[in-house]
Amino acid sequence: MKKYFLTVFVMGCTVVSFGQQASFVKKADGIIVYPADKNIKAVELKVVSNNIIKVLSSANNTIKPDTSFMILPANAINTFSVGDDAATVSVSTNTIKAVVAKSTGLVSFFTKEGKRITKESAKSLQPVQLEQYASNKIIQQFSSPADEALYGLGQHQEGIMNYKNTNLVLYQNNTEVFIPFLVSNKNYGILWDNYSITDFGDGRTFNDINSIKLFDKNGAAGSLSAVYLSKTDAAKIFTTQKENTIDYADLDMIKNIPAAFKLEDGKTIWEGFVQGNITGDYTFKIWSGGYFKFWANGKLLTDRWRQCWNPFTAYVTVPLSKDKKTAVKIEWIPDGGESFMSVKVMEPMTAQQKKIYQFQSEAGDNINYYFVYGKTYDEIISGYRRLTGKTPVVPKWVLGFWQSRERYKSQDDILTTVKTFREKKIPLDNIVQDWQYWKINEWGSQQFDPARYSNPDSMIEVLHNQYHTKFMISVWAKFYTGIPNFDLMQRQGFLLNKNVEDGRKDWLGYVNTSYDVHNPAARKQFWQLLKTNLYSKKIDAWWMDASEPDIHSNMSIAKRKDIFYPNAMGSAIKYFNSYPLLNSQAIYEGQRATNDNKRVFILTRSGYAGIQRYGSAIWSGDIGSTWADMKNQVSAGINFSISGVPYWTFDAGGFAVENRYVQGKDLDEWKELQARWYEFGSFLPLFRAHGQAPLREPFNIAKENEDTYKAIVGSIERRYTLLPTLYSIAADVHFKNGTFLKGMMMEFPNDKKVENINDQLMCGPSILVNPIYNYKERSRKVYLPAGTNWYGLYDNKIFKGGQTIDAPAPINTIPVFVKEGSILVTGPVMQYSTEKPADTLTVTIYGNKDAFFSLYEDENENYNYEQGKFSKINLTYAAQIKTFTIDGTGEFEGMLKKRVFNVVFIDNTATVNKQLNYSGNKVAIKF
Incomplete structure (x- = not known):
């Protein structure tokens, strides 16, 4: 590297000039480079530590910093060197080097020995208009060699382990959790500091099926043949028609279902042929509640069930030719009165797309990410925790067994359940009260219905002192109109009112809204309500359900953005994914300020980077009680853990249940499914059973003399024998930034x-x-x-x-x-x-x-x-x-x-x- 040939000091920064124009500015914690690129006007590299560098790219010479909720303030190191030559500027620590191209602003990362780790291949900021002010649609692309494996990005349910050559839409939704940390087998991680909906992958998107060539079952071009009929009487046909889209994905789109079709008794079959625009592997994205089957060339590729209101996602690869038709058949049985389903398709990858991956976010003033280098996966995850916060040591009881169901309906229900556990000598540490312990029309009151819970204070005292059992309670960031808590929050301007103004009702038929979590004063007031109404009763832990938040399931994304605007940050688009993080912050900081002698523990359905510092764990949402859903928890849990948040769990047994199980038609299978799920769950960071009917307690699943009962109780007992090891792992998570649930690649990276x-x-x-x-x-x-x-x-x-x-x-x-x-x-x-x-x-x-x-x-x-x-x-x-x-x-x-x-x-x-x-x-x- 050649030496600077002209140096002047301006406001504490070193401005390095080349001719008439400044090429970069050296700061105490890094550099700002001003590329020749017309789109990227400034690139800032901030040296956070020897193995972490923040990269910020701006469309303006003067950088306007974005708000970050995930990153904790920390002292950056100043032991780095700056080098430059005619084409590049670099910063080097004793571990890594980042090099910026002066012409394009693209950044490459190297080890101290000069081996390239990864590099940016393209980036852009394109002006967009948000609700009331301007921002940018941002794209950051990285080169990716063929042998790269990519993990993390939170929890997703497609059963995919390695996200190389996979496209995902990253957002908060029931069963989907976006943690914006990507980890590569090439010894680095990318922490994407952005809160808007983000597409990850190679830039391709899923489109309506009419983006490929369609033919009906008679070979006529332009559509598939669709028949809407009764699921119980095949001769009863509601309507037939030609269709070139299959999209009933949300509450807006479901209105397009033919009026004569009855979802409660419905079955739809699409048949015909498809043909590619080019020859290659096409990916079909299935989003479906109810029963769904997909055939190509007579081969059944997908056969799944999920509760009608909470669809599963599956990716199905089908090779298509541009010169030859492929027969397809799709069968959908909604299995309920409000069912959702769509089929989208994505074209094959190009050779260039196989060499890259990218983040594309809807809104951001800058492109903003952190590059984290590590020789091991543990070192990379440790870098994430350095940026976003350490994980507290969980209370020891958290590692025991929790019993839950949807739902205990009375004080007697809870006490009788725990009493039975103790009588039958089945280990138990925690009983969970799910929703609707309040009066039916008083959601958000945080008050027990006295008709069913005559003395909750006494109930909790009995649980603690007689049964040595903790009590976790479900709390929501949600308020019905007409209750005192709603009025209190409304008077102070702490509520998001669009849903109320629209008069939109939830599943139970009441108008509701959530509080503005982006307002610090609203967060404090929310905690005060919990403190007064619940924590004062000696509640042990919090279950933050529907923390996306969920006003009414299956609203379109556009409608979800609409009802959460305006907020204290000014945009629902820009801050779409940040709600669960700040919601946990409200409880954690509130409880620690109230009682700093009792560890905070929160179970929440959604999260974001940094949520681990607030004593929060995530569960995988309202998954189906199926074998396929159980299998998909493996990759979901591993990728979530690699994302840096260590405490993750699922509803052991699966949440929603097919009628064939509820009605007892396949009771033996149901019992075995439960046994296998308990056996799996006993090795997770958190071990909890939960779900809808049938009842989920071991003694309600099977009889004591049955093998499945013995298997369930045996898995719980085995969990308790492992507690000394598990609690020591929990300490390693805190003191050494360790990881509880691991993928095999973390311990065996060379295999x-x-x-x-x-x-x-x-x-x-x-x-x-x-x-x-x-x-x-x-x-x-x-x-x-x-x-x-x-x-x-x-x-x-x-x-x-x-x-x-x-x-x-x-x-x-x-x-x-x-x-x-x-x-x-x-x-x-x-x-x-x-x-x-x-x-x-x-x-x-x-x-x-x-x-x-x-x-x-x-x-x-x-x-x-x-x-x-x-x-x-x-x-x-x-x-x-x-x-x-x-x-x-x-x-x-x-x-x-x-x-x-x-x-x-x-x-x-x-x-x-x-x-x-x-x-x-x-x-x-x-x-």
Whole structure:
């Protein structure tokens, strides 16, 4: 790099000139480059840390900063160097270098050794008009080699593990959560700091099916043949017609269904032929509630069910020729009075599109993202947490079992349920009160209906003191008109009033709205209502349902934007996705200001980058109680966790249920589905059962003498034996920015076979979990990642990695394996997480490899760990000398001074058991 040849000092910045025009400005935390490009007038690089660089691109020479809700203030480092030559300007840390092209403003990223990590390939800012002021539609494109794998971006339900060559619309919706953090197997992450609806992919979009060539069943061009008939009487036809679109995707579009068609008794069949505009693989996007089937050339490609009001999404690839017709058939049975469905299509990728990916957001004053480099996935995720905030240690009870259903309808209902758990000795830590505990027309009152809950204070006291059970309650950012809380919020200007002005009603038939979460004063007032009405009753945790927010499901996106404008930020378009983040902030900051001696815990249906710092976990929404939905939770959970938010869960058992289960026609299948879902859920960060009828308690699912009941209860008991390990993982999440639920690629990045596997996952760094997602399946194929041996969790049988095995799966267990070189700490079965002191624990050492585990303990529910009041007992196995060592540090009130460790060493040929008494001093034993 050549030296600057002219330097002047202006307002604390170093302005570097080349001829008559300044090429860049050096600042205390980075540089601003002024490219020759007509569209990109300024590019700012801010050095956040040795491995994180913020990139901001503006259409103006004077940069107007965007508001960021996700990023926490932090001191940027100033130990970086700036270099320049005729074509580029760069900033370098001791880890990475970012280089800006002076002509285009495009940025490339390199390791300190000069190896390119990734690079921008194009970007643009195109002026758009928002509700009342101007902004930009922004596009940021990156080069992407053929062997790149892309993960993260939140939670999506298509069953896709690796998002390379996939197109997604990223927004908050029931079952869809947008966390704007992308992680690449090329050792970097991109945190996209924007809050508007964003398209991710190669720039293609899904279009109506008339974007390809259509033919009816007789071969006539221009449309498909559609018949609308009765699902119970095939001879009863409501209407037939030719159609060139299939789009009943929302409340506006459903009005286009033929008037004679009865959704409650309806069935629609589209038949005909399709032909590509070019030859290649076309992607059909299915969005459907009810029963849906899709055939191409006589082959059934999709056969799914989902509750009519909450459609599933599926991508189906069909090869089409530009010269030959392909027969298609689509069958839809709405299965309800308000059903939604659409079929869209996307053309094949071009050669150029295969080489890139891009973010395209509806609104932003600038292109704004953070580049995060890491040698491992954990380092990349740690960079995300540095930017957006650490995750608190969850209360210990959170890792136990939660029971929920839609819904407990009375005080007696709740107390009887918990009493039965205790009588039957089924472990339980938390009971959840879902919606409608208020009077039916008083949503937002936050008051228990006295006719059904005569004394909620006493109920909670009994739960706490007699049954040692926590109480979580559902709260919504939603208010019905005509109640005191609505009037209070309205008088202060804290409500979003468009829905009220329109008189639009919700599912129960009442006009409602949400509060303006972008107004800090409104957030404080919202907490004050929760504090007065609920927290004062000693509520333990919060369930923030429908936090997208959801005024009425299946409104069009345009209508959703409309009803959330105006708000305190001035635009619903620009800040579409930020609501759940700020909603959690309201509760977290409010509770900590009220009582800083009790950990805040929030379960919320939607989230955004940074929500982990507010003690929040996400669940996967109102999924269907189906085998397909269960399988898709694997990739959904892994990608969500890679996105940086560590606490994720699902409704074990699935939320909405087919009538064949409710009516008992297929009760055996229902019981097995529940058992398999519990077995899967017991290894998640959070383990909770929830859903609609049939009732979801283990003793209501099956009888005590049935295998499915034993499997369900066994999975709950197994969860409690793992609590010492799970709570230590929770500590690692906080102290080391660790990840709880992992994809195999995170632990085995050099094994290319794991990059696309969408039905296996890891609990922490050592436990490989393989759900069973087919009825009557008693074995399944399991790929064991290469580079290590694996031990069966239940039988200690050893397998070599790098192979696919046929793993047995009797009804009471799913295949679970432990990585060689691991230490697991287990305890006794307990009825709740703090029932017994952990005075006797089992330590299992898997294989003769060096291994380490840090057993974490603290005071379980308060924030004293933030002041260092915790202990870590370090468990180390040195393979060369076959010696196991225990060495503890730290202390806290109530800490055990003495305990017994039963140490189990498993190698290739034998199992050795030894007992070790530990009283705080370093101790070792030799095998």
